Amino acid sequence: MKKVFSSAEEALNGVLKDGMTIAAGGFGLCGIPENLIAAIKSSGVKELTIASNNAGVDDFGLGLLLQDRQVKKMISSYVGENDLFMQQYLAGELEIEFNPQGTLAERLRAGGAGIPGFYTATGVGTKIAEGKETKEFDGKTYVLERGLRADLAIVKAWKGDAQGNLTYSKTAMNFNPECATAGKITIAEVEEIVPVGSLDKMQIHTPGVYVQRIFAANHEKRIEQRTTRAA
């Protein structure tokens, strides 16, 4: 089965539906599937629930989907960089389900691994644990969190091949491997599609079984906080 597509638009063909849940890789603006996000904006699909650690900035990344109010709900750990998000949230136009960052990562990992729930000490005694089952193990209290699956996962990798094998670059890995496993359909955008067999088989981060569609594209890779030291 052919996995390679020519563009974000082509890779998304027939996949998008109003009201769907999308898991999106990336941390801040690092390692985000920027071409897929732009194509989802152009598609006009709406009422989306998006699981992503952050919500982009006003004019880049997932912030683009807020401009036309395509997002109904975000599942995120930190949205502090997005003023538009704040406005829509405080006006009651956008739902947010805050997940602790590690809980969000583990929910995606568990969801993708066929684990419907897990216990964690994270959030015990806080708002996050309200209404959730707790259980004591060895004298310590843990809260039950659910595995998370998505109708669609969109991820960004460094290199990939026609089999869907992916490798990531440095901290641009972040949530991408977890998202890739959690999608019923996973689409990967990469900087370069290399011939099958040329990736180091011992260094493949996401095996191709998790990836249904892949395409290569240019990436702006915007930097949020450009911090430097003197040479």
Added chain:
Amino acid sequence: MPWDRNDMAARAAQELEDGFYVNLGIGIPTLVSNYVPEDYDITLQSENGMLGMGPFPTEEEIDADLINAGKQTVTELDRTSYFSSSQSFAMIRGGHINLSILGAMEVSETGDLANWMIPGRLVKGMGGAMDLVAGVQRIVIIMDHANKAGESKLLKKCSLPLTGQGVVDRIITNLGVFDVVEGGLKVIELAPEVTMEEVRNKTEATIVGS
């Protein structure tokens, strides 16, 4: 003279032990890395997926794929490893990180921490803070003793939504160093020229011992 933010960071650096794996929060805690003793082997963890975080890059070294949890560009070291978010929080939640130094809005005398949300006003999110306080072996807080209105940030009970319950071990403020102990906060050290009387006057939390 109470401590300034650099003094507080320098004092917090005394919490480090040779060989520690450490996660530093955003803000004043980041400054602690400037005061790591030279002969110590300290590895900084960044929860976006990096162990062995290096200094800021030169203009030529900037790499958009290489940032820290504060979204700042950083560099790698020879020891560096990269990993995914679930792996990153496995090492945090699993108790493999020795120390985390974080900022705070409020700390209670029972070690409750509030540093992520002001209801109705500010919605940013907890990021990795809840996981850090739940899993890291030792939690040290650096913060100003009072808020902008001059009110004590060391409280009997936190008024803001909690990040964690009973998770704080030690608090370093501009006035001194405080440990969370049975019955309240114990003064471990005072900043120069700060008196116990001043601390008592400026602290809502119960101060135990002399």
